Amino acid sequence: FNNILVISDNNYLCGKLENILTEKLSSEQSVNFSISPFSDINEFKEFIKSEVMILDLKKENDVNFIIEHYDLILSIHCKQLFPGTLIEKIKCINIHPGYNPINRGWYPQVFSIQNNLPIGATIHEIDGELDHGPIIDRDFVKKNSYDTSGSLYDKILEKEIELFKKNIDSILNNTYKTFLPENEGNVFLKKDFNKLCKIDLQEETTAGKFIDKLRALSHKNFDNAYYIDSENGEKIFISLLIKRQND
Ligand code: 0FX
Incomplete structure (x- = not known):
């Protein structure tokens, strides 16, 4: 992949992964950063060294712009749904703060504590369903009886950074392998929260x-x-x- 677009709504994680990613790029590769219209661009600029664009995946023009200019999209906690046209035309890879397929969906650590489910983080290809596509890598984090959503979330962010570091070379070179999730697992949504x-x-x-x-x-x-x-x-x-x- 040569033209990479990062789409994010999480400034902390995006800033951390920007440093790791930019160090790994070969001379032919370049990366641009974008956020959703409802994220605060000024807040983002405090975390990201590169220029930041605003792209609205509900707008056909913005989707066409992406299709014309990029061949890999990295979704770092992007809160917009990826339209089918985008997923069909470009490789889209997502970093999810949950262990697929056990913790698909919204605020995974909340439902992991509430329902006593294991939790971790996952890097996977995006398909038409939420946190569902072929898995590139995943790992568990330890959940203790004294964890809150806040303390568990911090461990998951660190795991996401670790998984990103481990897999970024094979992602950029398009040499990574995938496997399918074992089953449909669990999906929790904002309304459940x-x-x-x-x-x-x-x-x-x-x-x-x-x-x-x-x-x-x-x-x-x-x-x-x-x-x-x-x-x-x-x-x-x-x-x-x-x-x-x-x-
Ligand atoms: O960026 P993110 O950590 O992740 C969320 C979803 O959980 C994730 O499944 C999805 N892939 C991604 C695109 O969006 O969300 P956040 O920064 O809005 O919130 C981080 C944590 O903060 C969340 O896990 C729970 C906590 N939180 C957040 C809000 C806004 C609360 O406890 N209450 C709240 O009102």
Whole structure:
């Protein structure tokens, strides 16, 4: 591949992978960076040394521009769906913060804690379905009883960087091998996350399951889990503060 386009909506990961990628390019190869229209370009510029374009995969003109100019697309947490025309014409490779096919879809570590599923990261070719195509590489990360969404997510990002480093040569040279996911696995969507966030104060459960739910919904400063105050109908957000004995 000679003309590479990175599409991303995650400035931290994209910045890390830019450094690894640009070092690996041969003299014939070049890379450009783009983000979705809803990402903040100024924030991105703080993380990426190269120029950053805004490309909207819903716009035919932008898709045609990509098809004309590039022969490999690397999706680094791109929040737009890749249209069929793009996938058919150009090799599209995705880095997913979950272990395919176990953790397909949205915020994988949240559902991994909530449903007690193993988790990791995956590099795969994009096909017509979400986090579904032929797998180039994948690996697990360790999930502990004291992980929150936030702490587990940080481990997954590091795993994504490790997998990228390990596979980038064979990707750039188009010499990588793939294998198909064993089954359809699990897919969780944004609407599943939104539903999970609402705590039903009448629900009966075990302490273990309730702690798991709060761990799954505790991620740095995000307002995720909430219940409704019975007096004024206001949302009251809660999250878990976890401290280990040896911390
Ligand atoms: O870029 P990303 O880490 O990944 C997301 C999806 O999880 C992933 O499956 C998809 N391939 C990719 C394109 O988009 O998402 P983020 O930077 O918006 O969020 C990172 C984490 O932050 C998320 O895993 C959970 C947490 N978070 C985020 C938001 C916006 C929350 O806990 N609450 C929130 O409201």
